[in-house]
Structures are given as C-alpha cells and as structure tokens.
Amino acid sequence: MPTSDAAVDAALMDELTKIVVRAAAAILERSTRAGMRIKADGSPVTDADETAEAIICESLARTAPGVAVISEEQSAREAPTAAMRGSYFLVDPLDGTREFIAGRDEYTINIALIADGVPALGIICAPALGEYWRGIVGTGADRFTANGTPIPMRTRPRPRGETVVVLSRSHLDADTRAYVEAIPNAKTLQSGSSIKFCRIAEGSADLYPRLAPTHDWDIAAGHAILQAAGGSVTAPDGTALIYGTKDLLIPGFIAQGDIRD
Secondary structure, eight states, rough: OOOOOHHHHHHHHHHHHHHHHHHHHHHHHHHHTTTEOOOOOOOOHHHHHHHHHHHHHHHHHHHHHHHHEEEHHHHHOOOOOOOOEEEEEEEEEEEOHHHHHHSSSEEEEEEEETTEEEEEEEEEETTTTTTEEEETTTTEEEETTTOOOOEEEEEBBBOSOOOOEEEEOOOOOOHHHHHHHHHHEEEEEEEOSSSHHHHHTTTSOOEEEEOEEEEEEHHHHHHHHHHHHOOOEETTHHHHHHHHTTTTTOEEEEEESOOOO
C-alpha cells in the first residue's frame, strides 16, 4: 500500500475522504474553546482535536487493519512504538489549532500515507471552508467543495514577475523571513495550517519556505498532494526530506510549484 493498481489506490482515497468528512463534521459541531488546554510543548489542544483524532484513528483501523497510525495527539501522550518502516498513516486531526481557537477558517485535517519513507498519498480538508484537496503521487491531484465534483488541479509555472509566497501566520522565524526578503518581487500571504501547500497545488501560490523544524504529520499530506499536482517539497538544500526519525521532526523545507518560467 499504495499499489500499482490505480483502482485500488482510488478506492482507498475514497475511504479516506469519507473519514475526513466525518471528522470535519465533528469539529464543526464543537466550540472552539471547549476543553482547551496547553500541552507540554506549549501548543494548545481542544476537545475538537481529540474528537476528530478518535474518529480518524478508529476509522483507519477498520479501513486498513494492520497499518500503523501515528497521530499528533496520541504522540503527545506517548511516543509511537510502531516501527516506522513500510507503510503507515500520519494524522494531524486539527492542524492550526491556534487558528481554530481564534475563530479563523484556515485550520485543516491532514491524513497521509507514508510508503517506504516517503508520502505516497494525502488528503487535506478545511472544515470551515468546506474545501478538500487530495493527491496520489504518480497519479494526480484534485480539489472539491463539500457538495461539488472533484476538479483536477495542477501547479502553475513560476510567474516571470510577482512570486506569491505563502508563510506561516503563527510560526514565522527569522531565517525564513530573511529567505523571503531575498526573493525579487515576492508577494507574501500569511495563513495557518497545511492549507498553504494546497494553495500551491491548486495554482494560486508559488512557494512555501519554512526554515524551522516542524513535525512529520504537519506536512506529509501537503507534501503528497503538492507532489501529485506537479510540485515538490525538499529540504532547503534540495535533498529529499527524511520522514520517520526518532523525534518525528523535519528540520526545514522548501515547497514549490512548477519551477519553469
């Protein structure tokens, strides 16, 4: 998993979509501040995070029995013990909890399948926007609204003039800021969560740099979707990202669309 059979991969993606739809509905039913507390790492968590995680993890266990699931809130309670080899799911049940608590609509749900150390497919949903983005590496990517038909999407060639750069609203570090300041004719847009990958994948932005650490589950789904749409996500030096390290951290990355002029 994934397989060389496009129909099998598509069927798995359809099941993941159903799971995300249920998790999104559960989040929207909950108050943004219900059960809010601060975790040991200083980040917030709410009832919505934990409810969505329970729905996703229980559903994945039925959909793909025997495939390990590594999820953000579970990992905060205890370190993953599953060997991070072969295939496993990475889950962020509510990415952008700060945006959720603040009442912004940028937060997302992320599910990715890692196969042999790299993201193979991913789905991201923005519950408050009713938008979904999906991708299977080597097959393609699409996007749709809650009641709409999926539309294929592809990154755009890098414009000759203005480059649209998406940046983190809550985690913009000095190194990333300096990197962006060196880009000629850069137009910057700030937002929370993995939705930044989706904006590049759909062709409305060009570049997302982050030169500070982030967790595997924060970016794996976006990585798969963007790559499926014709873009790339690499380490800042252009080498491949390494998923599944002991601390489940990615030191930094550059996500971009089609780099052709």
